[in-house]
Amino acid sequence: MSESWHGGAAAVATLTFDVDAETPILAHGRGYAGHATTMSHQAYGPDVGLPRILGLLDELAVPATFFVPGWVAEQRPGLAASIAERGHEVAHHSYSHRPPTSLTPEEERADFVRALEVFAAQGVEISGHRAALWEATWRTAGLVAEHGLLYDSSLMGDDRPYIVETGAGRVVELPVHWSLDDWEQYAYLPAPNVGAVIESPAKVLELWRTELDGMRRYRCLFNLCVHPFLSGRPGRVEALRRFLEYALERGDVRFARCRDVARAALADSGLPVRPHRPPVVDEETYPA
């Protein structure tokens, strides 16, 4: 007999926090290291936003998963371990936050392995992975399987967990989506171009509530992605708080860490297997 991945809940919510700090900006060019305001804007994430968010999660007793680039864990020793000590999960979010689609296969592998080495050296247990910028290649899931992780959280082929068969074994995919990412709602910088519109937390709260309610109808995985340098701001943390209160009040939403959902999914024999290969493209039909 097989347990269902959702354990009977109308929807399962995985709160995920991408603790990117300076990495997504440096990935646009190391010259940005000289932009003091921009660097301080990014450092706000681990320095101010993260403790505030951890406090909120404690207050509401909600477990979460923190995706941390290896570079960030290295620059701020103790950060990853202190998150894990509070009962949350720390997961692999590349070393440098350069998007895999911009790397050679060798570079992607090296970046993947380097992050694992950082976490191993810090004694932080890693069960899953999320590609930088959600720009996975067709090799990414194979790296996840090959290194013995349970799950990936970078693809968008469903809104429920599914199985990806790689040459190196199967992986649970906990799919993400741009509409459940605070980046598209809040990110703004004059340079590099990371976004151009700063939305109100009220709009974001409404967007998340609407998606949660839809997901409760269709029994989905509400896989929310939040960045401490963005949603750590006071008014935005308020919106996050109100969203969490709303979800908790529904009574039918289960909050879990990604690794717990992945384990439940692996034990569910009814999980769909989605094909994992590039479309075959005719060179005459589509331009280079």
Next chain:
Amino acid sequence: MSESWHGGAAAVATLTFDVDAETPILAHGRGYAGHATTMSHQAYGPDVGLPRILGLLDELAVPATFFVPGWVAEQRPGLAASIAERGHEVAHHSYSHRPPTSLTPEEERADFVRALEVFAAQGVEISGHRAALWEATWRTAGLVAEHGLLYDSSLMGDDRPYIVETGAGRVVELPVHWSLDDWEQYAYLPAPNVGAVIESPAKVLELWRTELDGMRRYRCLFNLCVHPFLSGRPGRVEALRRFLEYALERGDVRFARCRDVARAALADSGLPVRPHRPPVVDEETYPA
């Protein structure tokens, strides 16, 4: 005596779903086939969004029209036929989803014909056409007439059906508009650039309701364009559901497939004929 195209309704609603899958992305360059997350984001349309939308239409007993690129029908045999079997219309949406304005006349014709061949081979009856990206050339409507289709749905010269005279015969135009397309409201990708702002379903619902109410005053064609990879998401399907409930509750809105509206329009002798030729442009006035 002539029947009016609207049959006495305050407004006629054609729900149209553009089942684009990977095509609009590959049209930006075949290299995107290597972007696994982006490809999964597009595959979500036929794999997850489409069945969910078909279920909603069954539930509300509303007929619809599905514009399918030939490439998509070819890659997913059975998809087009299964839509038609549920009582909906399948229509021509190019082969490759490359915009006609980017093609030579020969390329546009070849792409047009190739899609017809795919549908013929699958036994799917085609009555109408919609240009990829709504970027028709002045030749497009002629191709529609030449191949014996009843209607085109790519132009914006009115908000009621009208007649286009082409060298190859007359065609009914069922006009579209950017404001009744979910793409401009929801589409986001880091690359290629398909849009940069993710709006709330609540805003989109309000936009559609406002336009429907205006159209009920002016007796128009509410020709809604929805993409399963976008509006198939749970919260957005909820907005679509609420919109359909709102329209049904008005009591004066008629839902129909495009081919049915086109037939009614052809039987209406009062339909306007809109000129269909490029403006004559003075080379000294306007730059190249």
Next chain:
Amino acid sequence: MSESWHGGAAAVATLTFDVDAETPILAHGRGYAGHATTMSHQAYGPDVGLPRILGLLDELAVPATFFVPGWVAEQRPGLAASIAERGHEVAHHSYSHRPPTSLTPEEERADFVRALEVFAAQGVEISGHRAALWEATWRTAGLVAEHGLLYDSSLMGDDRPYIVETGAGRVVELPVHWSLDDWEQYAYLPAPNVGAVIESPAKVLELWRTELDGMRRYRCLFNLCVHPFLSGRPGRVEALRRFLEYALERGDVRFARCRDVARAALADSGLPVRPHRPPVVDEETYPA
């Protein structure tokens, strides 16, 4: 003794409609003449939006001013005269809608004169001018004065009428602003880039009401700019209708044609004179 320009109203509203048709697109390159959908999107303005708007103005008995490029008047003989016959004002909106800042002085003058010739040949009386794209040069107001027009409506140096002294005499400026233009709220095309976000009419209605209420406090000129190809759509005309009803219900807003406001302003000896000359810029301070 001098009459005040506002005649005692809390705010004066000039409804202005820029009947641009195809011109702003052709100004991006004459190749767009081959884009059938885009051309039909623009033709919708004079063909569908304009009659609908004229009907609304009749219904509410509100006078307005229509800024028409000479090219549009030439291509659609009778259009300008038919607007004037309904009691509205027709005004000069360049010949080609190329922005003056992109032209040489000779080109700007030739374009300016050519439009006047079109209107003269059609027997349409012209009292004022608005620069294409609101991109006036420091020569533009001089051309207005030199050709005996009363007013210009292209600058943004105030939110009340003011006097501009040019080498060729004084001109009344009826200032405009981007926030009172429907273009930034509604315009979208895949190419050329004319805008990327399609807002809800409810947002636009709120924006206009808020500005009107602010202007009623400060006794300003509410100089609204609407494009028939954009705001002629059913849901947007509803928003315009509701805005006009709101303004009429205030009881303290005076609606007038631009030429009537300009005449009242010229008779008001208290009107401010704003300096009209380019800033002196140090070449070492600012880059080329």
Next chain:
Amino acid sequence: MSESWHGGAAAVATLTFDVDAETPILAHGRGYAGHATTMSHQAYGPDVGLPRILGLLDELAVPATFFVPGWVAEQRPGLAASIAERGHEVAHHSYSHRPPTSLTPEEERADFVRALEVFAAQGVEISGHRAALWEATWRTAGLVAEHGLLYDSSLMGDDRPYIVETGAGRVVELPVHWSLDDWEQYAYLPAPNVGAVIESPAKVLELWRTELDGMRRYRCLFNLCVHPFLSGRPGRVEALRRFLEYALERGDVRFARCRDVARAALADSGLPVRPHRPPVVDEETYPA
């Protein structure tokens, strides 16, 4: 014993007005001096928006800080002094408004000093500085310390005042943030690209209220940045008025000039010292 920087208030609000006039546009290229409409759009700030805002502050008896580029103070003699005479603070906002990150160290220093000389010549006392475009370099805070100013207001490393140690001494940082800047909400020009979406004042009011309420929970510095050429418009001044009324009605928000907050912060021995140095970046990890 040490006083706390907030004096017991739930949040401290510094209203700051960046009186940029033409400078941010000229920083894109001096050719824009020839764009008459754009220059008038910028001149509206000091000519119309500023007096209106000063009137509102008088009415509500709220003190504020005005950051003025040296070039603006030079071009409009008397402007800076007249602000100071009304009890507000005038502060250093560069000479030319070119972003420091685009300048050589020598250029940044020269621009910094030149502004100080302008204010000294006008007898205007300067206590603090804000970098143009909030694009400080790692040298900027050192210039502030070296020239004996109390504070900088250009970084984003916290949402409460903090200490920055520079080679030339310590400086109080009064941090800013893009979400408390009216530029991202309102700025629009066809060229140069300064922003593309014009939001409703109702949205902006909601954004500011939400952030203020969040900051009242976490005892932060609400450091609002407003531009007279943007928020001086009638409807936007209404939103500012309503925001100020809302904040005053809370009863627990203290309004202060930046220099007063900086002095209080210097007297607070509990203020955090945030590291102020560029991240060390591996050349192999991040691209040039």
